[in-house]
Amino acid sequence: MQALDALLNRVSVPRLLEPAPTPEQREVLFAAAMRAPDHGHLQPWRFLTVEGAAREQMGELLAEAARLQDSEVSEAALDKARNGPLRAPLVVVVIARLQDHVKYPKSEQLLAAGCAAHGILLAAYAQGIGAVWRTGELAYSPHVAKGLGLAEGEEVIAFLYLGTPQKEPRVAEKVDLAEFVSAWPGKS
Known part of the structure; x- marks a missing residue:
């Protein structure tokens, strides 16, 4: 796949099935992430992979965070939190x-x-892997950060769901660039 094809046509794929990306595909995903713009070569990112039964444990962690956030949270909201990580095999x-x-x-x-996360999404698309970036307010919970083992100065910025697309991904819609791009006339 050409780089411009991935850049111009990548779309989110929310309906994902087994199998998860292979070890070889994952290596490409994370290698692409490492190419993110990074002044000073700080590499201000790291990644956790969650799969198998660990997805259920992550769901319980999210449900606990929802309960801590709102003691009167509905069972439907708790179920949604629990089932979130089960949306994809990885x-x-x-x-x-x-x-x-x-x-x-x-x-x-x-x-x-964030650019590193986007690199993973682009590399997934280029390999035919379905991917979607979902986060939500629970991602920013201190309880979730602690449960995932984050250190001081670290924060969750994305939950990337990856797997096999359930159906053919939609076609990226064309955008009127004039709505987003204009020339600066210079200082007046």
């Missing part, structure tokens, strides 16, 4: 590792980690 948790640095602000490091 969940990649993208973690930003934000460091104090005299030259590279944390905001830039956070953007770099």
Whole structure:
């Protein structure tokens, strides 16, 4: 697949089935993530893979976080939290590792980690792997961070769900670029 094809046509694929990406495919996914723009070569990211029974444990962690957030949370919301990680055979948790640095602000490091996540999505599309970026408010819970073993200065920025597309991915819609791009006329 040509790089421009992946850049111009990647779409989210929310309905995913077994099998998960192979070890060889995963190597490509994470190698692509490592190519994210990264001033200072800080590599302000890391990844957790969650699959098999660990997805159920992650679901329980999310349900606990929902209960801590709202003691009157509905059973439907708890079930949604529990079942979230079961949407795909593989969940990649993208973690930003934000460091104090005299030259590279944390905001830039956070953007770099987001680019690493996007690299995984692009590499998944290029390999025919279905992928979707879902996060939600529970991803930012201190309880979830602790349960996933995050260190100080780390934060979850993405749950990437990966697997085999249940059906043919939709075609990317064309966007009117004029709505987003304009020339700056210079300082007046």
